[in-house]
Amino acid sequence: MRFIKKSRKKVGAPPGTLVHVGEKQTHRVDITLTEYDGETLSEKQIPDVDALIRETTGKEMVRWIDINGIHDVSIIEAMGQAFQIHPLVLEDILNTGHRPKLEAQENYVYIVLKMIQFDDEKDQIQSEQLSLLLGDGFVISFQEKPGDVFDAVRERLRSGKGRIRKNGCDYLVYALLDAVVDYYFLALENFSDRIEAMEEVLMEDPSPRILEAIHASKREMIFLRKQIWPLRDIVGQLRKGEVPYVQSLNRMFYDDVYDHMIQAVEITESFRDMLSGLQDLYLSTISFKMNEVMKVLTIIATIFIPLTFIAGIYGMNFQYMPELTWRWGYGAVWLVMGVVALGLFFYFKKKRWL
Amino acid sequence: MRFIKKSRKKVGAPPGTLVHVGEKQTHRVDITLTEYDGETLSEKQIPDVDALIRETTGKEMVRWIDINGIHDVSIIEAMGQAFQIHPLVLEDILNTGHRPKLEAQENYVYIVLKMIQFDDEKDQIQSEQLSLLLGDGFVISFQEKPGDVFDAVRERLRSGKGRIRKNGCDYLVYALLDAVVDYYFLALENFSDRIEAMEEVLMEDPSPRILEAIHASKREMIFLRKQIWPLRDIVGQLRKGEVPYVQSLNRMFYDDVYDHMIQAVEITESFRDMLSGLQDLYLSTISFKMNEVMKVLTIIATIFIPLTFIAGIYGMNFQYMPELTWRWGYGAVWLVMGVVALGLFFYFKKKRWL
């Protein structure tokens, strides 16, 4: 069930009550602390939040804290105290059914969005909630599951090439968003393949299975659109420089992501139109095929019905049926039947019913 | 009948005429006076409006007057005089068919909205009108029926934990709205379950009953949307601080409700799309099943019609039918029939009609 998460919170509970809402997870929560500037980079696995505070060097570096799991409420709570995060924001981080939004608070900017991956096994889109906190000198990312969306970013950080080590925290946020958007495009490409495949199958063998596939794709498209649409606005705010902690020198990169977002929105729109078109095509194809079958069958029946009637006539037992005693009566009946059958056949042919 | 309440008022009656419009109610009207500040809290059942005025302490406390019934017009009138409420507002309180709105008057803010509860017995949404008056130091709430939507709020007041005892009247209004919105989400979750259930049933056994269920859900969705859409604007006004009696320190909580409202709007939109999708799916499924049945049956008929014709031929009573006297005539006919039947069968098979 995708469009609403069960038990958003205990009904009537006070705001800021911290409850994890979403699929149950049991894996260990990993905390990764990456600190870097133009010259040095250190990457550490941290056991708990207290250790995190201890490990943090006081230097002027970009600190990226990546937390791979939000089902352990105590960690979120500890992070909240350590970084002075508002209880309502913590509640939002824990509620995996949240719609994408950006909230500028006094000492940080809070962004929540969905990461999309296409699960080839289940042949389905998998989504995972990502919460980002961008503050003065730090970026905190909360993911639901350990995953590989950010591996490429990490790789670029380690290699130390390009702007990524020099352009500060907001560039890191850009790089993370860009990685997320890249996966959106992968999912869209996959959709595109699926639509093409369905189109081909549809012409040859329209079965209800293909209809269910179209229906399922439509639902996923609704879901995807719901994630992409608000994300566009979020990136729009970031690029316009209305958001604190975003430097003007990095705005052009947000422009680039924004372009991709608009393209993604347009592609979803096109896909929606195409799926509707496919559905129409399915219905017409199936009804056309059905009609063809019925027509041919009915025509066969219609040709034989008068013939059977003629046979019935001469099957009657009247004592006085002169035709029955004629020498060529039987042959004549075959002749009549042949004429009737051919007559009907050519009539149907002429009428283009065959 | 949901979308319009009968006899809105006597046609042509002057404005401010106080008439109760809605389902007839007969229960006794309960008035509950709750007074609290950070330290103390008193909760009293009050028999009538005069007593209410007497019981009210002059102290600087938050006073919440909760009235569980609006069918007794005299009580509403007395409240109107006691708190100087405009006759047009009183008329709106009594008219249970009103659309959600917010009206800022000189000495109070008037909010009217619908509370939604899902009635499991009737398998239907139940709605009840809630009027809220937020003034300087007081909150008045008018409900149609005694109910439990606000029980959680009351509980939090009594326990005295959290901000609720300290943040003033506007926070109380926030808490009440938040409780109402929680029930909206409960109703939406319930809808989600129903849609899922319908989807499953539909694949197995598409019957007109499921179509009626889809149709009924669509109607409820239209109704729900009509309630949620204007409520979004109301909360939007409250959070922007355009409304008197709302303190800036509580605005962030209204932001939170606003987020929930937007999410609710989006969920209704998604549900509407999904219900339309279900309807399409129903129609295609049923027509596909029907086609399958008709096709098989027609094919059976089509195979037997030529066979019956052949049998008819040799049922004719012509004197000169050489085949009839042949030794193996009967067997030959069976052979011919078998060939025809198999021929047709394989032809249909080849054409993928079977």
Place this chain on the structure above:
Amino acid sequence: MRFIKKSRKKVGAPPGTLVHVGEKQTHRVDITLTEYDGETLSEKQIPDVDALIRETTGKEMVRWIDINGIHDVSIIEAMGQAFQIHPLVLEDILNTGHRPKLEAQENYVYIVLKMIQFDDEKDQIQSEQLSLLLGDGFVISFQEKPGDVFDAVRERLRSGKGRIRKNGCDYLVYALLDAVVDYYFLALENFSDRIEAMEEVLMEDPSPRILEAIHASKREMIFLRKQIWPLRDIVGQLRKGEVPYVQSLNRMFYDDVYDHMIQAVEITESFRDMLSGLQDLYLSTISFKMNEVMKVLTIIATIFIPLTFIAGIYGMNFQYMPELTWRWGYGAVWLVMGVVALGLFFYFKKKRWL
């Protein structure tokens, strides 16, 4: 034909040409002059416009001139001269096919709208054009037919209770508009009843008559929407105080009408959705019923066709048909037929085709 009135004016005629456009009327035109202030009220039937001028007292009173018929062009012309009404406005008053609008002229405000009444006999909405002129100390109303929409207002004026005698000309206009809107709601209630009735009938006996009824309701809904939508804007202008001759103390009453107008707009939208839903439901129901019938009939035919074939076999006249001479041949055939019939029956049952 409702959506366009024939011969709007002679094509190419100069602007301001006074021609009555609409249904031909023959009744006598009544002019009623009502003059009142807080203390006194006089009501007179006036024979013609000259008399009207003579009868008018010079005192500081609210003068309401109600003209029950616009087919007598000379009266409109005389009114135009007496009150200095622009020829283009006079043309609009005479053209009953006009869309609702508000025009603020120098010495008066011109409002044109449609009054709606539900005609129970014809089971149809009846509309009549109402033109209102609000000036300094006078209100002129032009109706097409003598009617009772304003009777309640007249009654309130005579009784002298409430604000109506004290709040001036603009309050009178408010009272008239409010009376018109009350009739809109009556028509909408009536619609609501009709929709409910159609819904019930539809489930039991879907006939093309119900489809025509839905179609007719849709057309009326389109018409109603066309009247209500611009009226909303008109009332919106009045309440915002952008219009001269409207006092700020009466604005709250316009707010009230505005609320009703928005509600009316929303109800029409809901009805439109519901009518579309009904149409879909009709189509599905009828096709489902049809399918059920065809299926059962086809199955009956399909069971009997093989049986008839078997009977045909033993109707053949071959000399050497061993079965025919068997002692139990006839019984055996019955047995075989029974087995075939039951076999098919249970097969169809298993396939859920029956």
Place this chain on the structure above:
Amino acid sequence: MRFIKKSRKKVGAPPGTLVHVGEKQTHRVDITLTEYDGETLSEKQIPDVDALIRETTGKEMVRWIDINGIHDVSIIEAMGQAFQIHPLVLEDILNTGHRPKLEAQENYVYIVLKMIQFDDEKDQIQSEQLSLLLGDGFVISFQEKPGDVFDAVRERLRSGKGRIRKNGCDYLVYALLDAVVDYYFLALENFSDRIEAMEEVLMEDPSPRILEAIHASKREMIFLRKQIWPLRDIVGQLRKGEVPYVQSLNRMFYDDVYDHMIQAVEITESFRDMLSGLQDLYLSTISFKMNEVMKVLTIIATIFIPLTFIAGIYGMNFQYMPELTWRWGYGAVWLVMGVVALGLFFYFKKKRWL
């Protein structure tokens, strides 16, 4: 082919290349010069543009140059030089596939729109492009064909009554636009008649011809809407006084045309809804009729199939069929058949299938 004119211009030709685009015309181009002020009026047929310059008096009069044909490019070119019209504007005048627009140039205002006439013979809308140039003291109108849309305006000019002789060039433009809009309404009235006629025919005899008529009307409606929509904006600009050469004293008349345009837009919208409704109704009616026919026919077949089976039974030639020798066997079979037939008949009746 309506929505795009072939060979808009030679692809890649420089801007301002003068080529006539549209239906080939061969008639002689008429140039009519009308000069008037409040007192005098002169109307002359002019052979060519040079003569036009010579004939023009230097006096302070309104000069209206009406050119009835744009297929002679040399005339347009000469006009361009004489009145200093920009080459791009000349190109637009010659391209009859242009969408309505208004362009304010330094020394004139250029308006291009479509004149609509209903051709009763072809039962189709005919459109003709009209270009208007409003400058200081002159109005130039370019039409494609000699026609009678402006005859009424000419008549009013000659009679000299009303404002038309006194209010200047912009009033003349208003009068011309008003005449064009009057013809729009004639076309809409005609549409209205057609829709009504189609509605009546549809109930009685739904044939594919009516569907084609609906389809054709829809296409014409799309075309009409495309012309009316931008014209509304053009008139809107004229009435707001944003356009040079329009005096404020004439603005009220533009207001009047604007009202008509809005009404025309709304009528087209209503017609579109009604045409869609008609199409739905057609489809339902035809499918209902078809169903009725099929149902009755199938029922007849279904009743006779078991009877024929019974007859087949006693047509078998078994030696031992006791019933055949019974005295009342034949009568008994008739009885059984009657019972079966009546039983089925009443069963179908009860099931409401008949």
Place this chain on the structure above:
Amino acid sequence: MRFIKKSRKKVGAPPGTLVHVGEKQTHRVDITLTEYDGETLSEKQIPDVDALIRETTGKEMVRWIDINGIHDVSIIEAMGQAFQIHPLVLEDILNTGHRPKLEAQENYVYIVLKMIQFDDEKDQIQSEQLSLLLGDGFVISFQEKPGDVFDAVRERLRSGKGRIRKNGCDYLVYALLDAVVDYYFLALENFSDRIEAMEEVLMEDPSPRILEAIHASKREMIFLRKQIWPLRDIVGQLRKGEVPYVQSLNRMFYDDVYDHMIQAVEITESFRDMLSGLQDLYLSTISFKMNEVMKVLTIIATIFIPLTFIAGIYGMNFQYMPELTWRWGYGAVWLVMGVVALGLFFYFKKKRWL
């Protein structure tokens, strides 16, 4: 696959990574340098970017560098360095799946759009990406394939007539855009022909092939609309003078292109409506034809079924069937059958089923 280009870039690659995205091309990249002012014009084929720099004269001329191929990344990179083009812009030039956009950078304006050509052989629209850079004294154009869209512009440059040699770089960009838009109109004209052709075929012989053609046209229309819509905005920005390097004297020409773009948008909208209409018409036509066939066939069957029944009656072998021994029994049966057949025939005729 049209709506999304595979492997937009390596997922997670840093921004500005130069990878060619699009169909593989192998042809040699041509660089053409055209330098001109009012008097002189030189046109040279340049082997590589270094030569380009050398060949460029320092004079005050308009330099147009046209590059016919973007699959050689090294050339793009060299151009980037030579003209200081931002890496993100270079990435966009290489990504042929980009949506149309305009980006104003410090030292140039970057425009990316699609050129459309109709491929008569494949009966399909072919699109090619065009990137334009407009800077101080230079215009750079990047095309995917060598092609003839700009041949007309080149011709006009060489001939030296008209404004094209005098009005500067921005006029050249205008001329290029205008040439592109001309090809859009060619494609639309072609569409128009196709729609007309489909409409004619549809009435005579509705086959699923025509449905597929409609479906394919719809997809191309969605694609075309996606290209035209943002291009309209781009030209809109250019004409408003918000973009650097565009002189006000050339704005009127951009106005002209803008007009064409709006017209193109409207034509696509009309085509979309018409294609939907065609699809509806197809479905109704095919279902009407089918119904006609089925009805006639069923009627034939229905007439013969009772006749066959009668024949079956007298085929029974009862010993006591008095009719069988009657002298005129056989004739009487023929009479009865004739009466039944004619009766049914006229009944169906009367019911308008035939």
